Amino acid sequence: MSINSVLIFCAGFGTRMGEITKVTPKPMVPILNKPLIDYAIDISLNANIQNIVVNLHYLPEQIEDHLAKFKKIKIIREIPTILETGGGLKNALSILGEEPVITLNSDTVWIGNNPIKSLLKAWDPQEMDALLMLIQTENAQAYQKTGDFYLDNTKRLTRRKKHTNAPYVYSGVQIIKTDLLKNINKKSFSINLLWDKILDNKKAFGIVYDGTWVDVGHPEGINVATNKLLNIKNV
Numbered sequence: 147m148s149i150n151s152v153l154i155f156c157a158g159f160g161t162r163m164g165e166i167t168k169v170t171p172k173p174m175v176p177i178l179n180k181p182l183i184d185y186a187i188d189i190s191l192n193a194n195i196q197n198i199v200v201n202l203h204y205l206p207e208q209i210e211d212h213l214a215k216f217k218k219i220k221i222i223r224e225i226p227t228i229l230e231t232g233g234g235l236k237n238a239l240s241i242l243g244e245e246p247v248i249t250l251n252s253d254t255v256w257i258g259n260n261p262i263k264s265l266l267k268a269w270d271p272q273e274m275d276a277l278l279m280l281i282q283t284e285n286a287q288a289y290q291k292t293g294d295f296y297l298d299n300t301k302r303l304t305r306r307k308k309h310t311n312a313p314y315v316y317s318g319v320q321i322i323k324t325d326l327l328k329n330i331n332k333k334s335f336s337i338n339l340l341w342d343k344i345l346d347n348k349k350a351f352g353i354v355y356d357g358t359w360v361d362v363g364h365p366e367g368i369n370v371a372t373n374k375l376l377n378i379k380n381v
Contacts, residue, residue: 152248157203162364171205193262231337251318255371258357275349280314288367
């Protein structure tokens with residue numbers, strides 16, 4: 147079972163960025179003069195993923211113009227309404243294919259090992275329907291929430307309970323089987339609905355990233371990511 151497709155999520159409104167994304171889509175927000183989407187593309191290309199798909203909705207022309215320099219990247223627009231992460235994945239299946247796919251958020255910066263390569267190395271299609279890259283909550287840079295998952299000694303995931311903190315954050319990159327999407331009779335929905343089905347079947351697993359991860363979904367994250375990358379350049 148080969149994995150050779152990635153969907154980079156770029157359709158969102160980027161509301162956590164405030165004024166910044168009123169005129170600039172979040173994937174085009176620069177970190178050290180490089181748009182955020184390029185960091186996601188670099189990770190995908192470095193992992194030798196051949197089928198790279200980007201979904202668009204908000205201010206799509208700016209992203210399309212930028213992506214014109216990447217000859218092999220495929221674009222799918224969500225029109226007339228945004229489809230959220232689950233709906234966006236389902237909408238792109240005709241381009242992504244039937245095999246398990248990688249999904250990747252475009253608002254993070256990774257410093258260290260390529261997270262896609264790490265996921266591919268750990269992926270076990272006989273055992274897993276989803277494999278999520280996790281960050282220890284205490285190590286998540288510029289992260290402002292309370293974690294997402296618990297991880298047991300078999301690397302299976304369970305969700306954070308209400309009113310509690312969880313030790314692991316979902317990093318925004320995963321390998322996931324898409325078969326169960328056909329059982330979700332909605333057009334616009336969160337990928338959480340697919341996760342729920344996989345979690346119920348005890349087929350959701352996680353591994354923990356051993357490098358530095360920065361949440362760049364909000365303005366503070368821009369400064370943190372910039373400083374982290376500058377520190378590397380100055381070493």
